[in-house]
Amino acid sequence: MSTVEAPEAPKNLDDITVYSATWCPHCQRLKKLLGELDIPFHNVDVDECEDVDAVAAFVESVNDGNRIIPTVLFSDGTTMTNPRATKVRDKLKELKANA
Secondary structure, three states: OOOOOOOOOOOOOOOEEEEEOOOOHHHHHHHHHHHHOOOOOEEEEOOOOOOHHHHHHHHHHOOOOOOOOOEEEEOOOOEEEOOOHHHHHHHHHHHHHOO
């Protein structure tokens, strides 16, 4: 888990934050598929957000120093990098089951 505080971290069990960019095809695909699976998410555009430096530091901290997107942050503080939408769905089910 990251020691860098996550900007715009999820607050509720069902919430996820997706750190992405408009120019990133993997980000666009993930967001489209999350929508098709009816998985709501809070999107943070890494280039357009209020605190670009804090977001970059967080993304790097959970990706071994690399700025890899999409990065998904869950309410328990865990992350996934460039996941399949079904993996995100499965993680949300796991969080609910363990609540």
